[in-house]
């Protein structure tokens with residue numbers, strides 16, 4: 865498939881994502897396959913969810929709408 869004109873940037877499901885656990889304070893990076901992406905139909909935000917490698921708690925955050933190129937978020 866070839867893109868002729870690019871649309872609005874969407875959250876990429878294959879980008880490593882940085883999470884911070886609100887329960888124990890652990891910060892970690894989840895690779896593709898280690899986190900899930902889902903649409904919250906209540907407010908139409910896309911959220912990323914994963915599990916803390918330290919306390920195994922549920923962690924979620926709002927997805928960035930643009931492609932992540934800033935190393936602070938990777």
Ligand SMILES: [Zn+2]
Nearest residue numbers: 885888916919
């Ligand atoms: Zn934790």
